[in-house]
Amino acid sequence: MTTEWTIVVCVKQVPDADEVSIDPQTGTLNRADAAAVMNKPDLNAVEAALALRDEVGGEVIAVTMGPPWADEVLQTAVGLGADDGVLLTDKAFAGSDTWPTSLALARTAEELDADVVICGEESTDSSTGQVPPGMAAHNGWAQLTYVEDLEPRPEDGELVAKRDVEGGYERVAASLPVVVAYEFGENEPRVAGLHRKIYAETEFEPRTWSAADIGVEDEVGLDVSPTQVGGMDTADPVERERERVETPEELFEAMAEDVDRLRGEVTADD
């Protein structure tokens, strides 16, 4: 048994949240306006993948699914130190919700013979967090979500993770292969080295796979997605006074009008 690991890291190109604008007519997002960047939580996933490779040995392969120009996020990952990249791109993928998306990524991980798959906690544009457990379920693999720290045990074929659970943590040992969702902000992503960055942007070419290449052409896209957007409307606004005040004193007076405890009315149970 080889003790070197094949580590697949899933990354996604998303609109830069700081630059997104809203169409005032429809209330929907003008995605075209915003620069496309790597989903921020994925930077933690890339870092975790590289750190794992540094410790265990093996290779890191970045995978993304998206339009042809999504190869930019693979360049980012390779610039940071990933060894290779796979771009899943095909019109057949258009409109996929998390069910087919996780299927395509799961098949890709299988095709690459992954020991460990690492994803970011969730994407900033749809924030479901459903793709990592979905991938694990499609392949019948173990899953570790909300991971704060990883402890590889290659000699046992296991990956131990410290998971953030409500009110504390747990440490879980999972058999390989395993899908990890790394918690946002839990590590410090490295900075790309200049030479590696130049290589990624000039020489590196990702492998490009279609839906048929991974045998999912009939199982992806809008038509087979279980969920559909049934409509968009504006959030019901709550009626508010919307009164502007100039000084903290005025603010205090205004608040005291509404809030009993600010009027010095000390009740029996206070």
Next chain:
Amino acid sequence: MTDVDPDDYSDVWVFVEVHGDEVASVSWELLSEGRRLADEKGEDLVALVIGEDVTEIAEEAVAYGADRALVADDPVFEPYRADPYGEQFRHLVEEYKPDVALIGGTHTGRDFAGRVAVPTHAGLTADCTELDVDDDGLLLARRPTFGGDAMATIKCETHRPQMATVRPGVFDADEPDYDREGEIEETEVVVEEADTLSRVLERSVGDVADITDADVVVAGGAGVEGDFGPIEDLADALDAEVAASRAAVDEGWIEAARQVGQTGKTVRPDLYVAAGISGAVQHLEGMNDSETVVAINSDPNAPIFEHADYGIVGDLFEVCPALAEMIREETRPEVTA
């Protein structure tokens, strides 16, 4: 992978999240909302209770509104792990064919939901802030859209079950009625320890900050720039809970349990003070039910002012301490004991 006939599916399920002998409070909140949806659909509300020695919890689920409880009781289910829970859930869905399944949006609930939606080919919508059913009994799951002030309604017409996760505090739990009667059914356990893919080596869980029941909440956002001191000081003066927007939590300035918003907690205090929070719709969804809202922000164009009763354009590092001092002055008891 064919579409299913929705007519074969009925009932509203709620996943009761059990940790040892504790139940995540969001489970009771979802039983109350599930009760409403089941009544509208004219169907049963079913509590799904998976764990070890959980009969009493199943009885409590009936008190919280369930018509029936389906129980899978086995040591393999304690503590929670995704793969045995997933296998058991798949079996139960095939056996009982639920139309709707609601799951709390905790870390455990989201880990579970993402796992089980795949083998059942369910439609799963994350972090809903409103649920309803249409005239045909179809679930309408509403959630805010990315970056906008719009709400999207997600539907699942051709697959079952229709699943949704909901964060804690979005719905209120009704008082339990221990005279309610309901059927408790033990189901076949289809998972064996030898087949599991993971082992829990250690679990350390303490008290979680609970901001959902606070009467007064003081929340800080990106504008605090790493220093929650003024927020904590004002909260102390108001005897309030400290909360935060997602931006502040993502920066690591404050614990995630104190996050207000679509992907955090929903609060309904008498007074909500938002300092240095711009007011994205995701945040508003978590505090819109507050009685009185006060906004402190240095940006006069911050959307939060449109959603506040009283707003002041100013530096929170000056406004908060000034306000805290006035409050302490005013509320100081006149008679000392």
